[in-house]
Amino acid sequence: MSDQVKVVVVDGHTLVRFGLVELVVQEADLEIVGETGLGADALAIVATSKPDVLVLDAVLPDLDGLEMAREFRYKYPDLGIVLLASDGRDDVLFQALESGVSAFVTNTAPIEEVLAAIRHAAVAATSFTATGLAPAMARRDQPQAQPLLSPREAEVLSLLGQGLSVRAIATSLCVSLSTAKTYVARLYEKLGASNRAQAIMHALKLGLLESL
Template identity: 70%
Template sequence: MTDSIGVAVIDGHTLTRYGLVSLVSSAADIRIVGECGCAAEAAAVVAAAAPDVVVLDVALPDGDGLRVAREFRDRYPDLGIVLLTSATEDDVLFRALETGVSAFVCKTAPNAEVLAAIRHAAVAAASFTATGLALALGRRATVATGLVLSPREREVLSLLVDGLSVPTIAKSMYVSHSTAKTYVARLYEKLGACNRAQAIMGALRLGLIEQSLSVPA
């Protein structure tokens, strides 16, 4: 049993959690070492059980599974993290990729795919895998190709990434405050954003920002 993969399951749906535990227990090379149904207990369970892989639901009853995943990744760089979701939107997939999880699996996926994701996470925690990733990247590239930012809008985006306020952006670009507000508003509109964080995350998902970022509040 020393070579088996230790798994902790964190899912707020009792039947889903029971099903995952049963599925994992049926595999000779995988064993359950801990489980819970909420974000509040997740950290303690993982600390006590020291799993090789945690299987985590995106939508926990008391918190955001992606936020929990980020905390795990920051605290345990070698921990395999398999994110389960009922949502198949590209936006959720890219958020998972940005969070640093090991695998992203839909809850309707075949059992073999779930087990394969756990095995992948156990040996390649820092390598992201997801069914449909190539198609999602293709859709993102198509959207990005149709989205054209003017040189001014690209400059505004860069300044927003740097955390500058609208008045400071105006000074940096040598334009009036109202003109700077107009530039920012147009950029938000193109990115479908309502604030700075949404604009930056949208630009990141569209490939308009190349590196990983700490998004300003």
């Protein structure tokens, strides 16, 4: 059928590859035109079979799947590329996004999700889709939580916890007494404390200080 989507499967895991091939051939609108377990063979297969969609494993025995995805995107701008990965972590998903693939799915994704990714890639090669993309983007856009205490304030807290006086803290840190007093005052302010005992108690509750 001329309107069938031509698919090439490249996966180093034999059972996974066979499973994908069997999955695709059962679909009336999809057609397998090539399959291999090696990245080196994929280059020739894609060149000769001219598929609409390449299903590519991120980890191949001989080549880096992500690097291959970038190469295929550069050589074949209209090729749909579905990247398969065993790891669905945010950083892996964003690497897939940056590589220029059309879709990202994990090896454990439901059959319907894999087929949907292939069909998406066939009609929107340059439009990225992945389950969990929106939450991952939200997590990436969230500002990293800043530590409550600066490294120096944490050091002062530790010395207070050891029972050192402000003068002894100044000596330990090699700073003037007035500077040490400023550190302690700033520490109290951040912890909502008015004295050493309160500061230590609040710090323990916040997990900023090991139990004494």
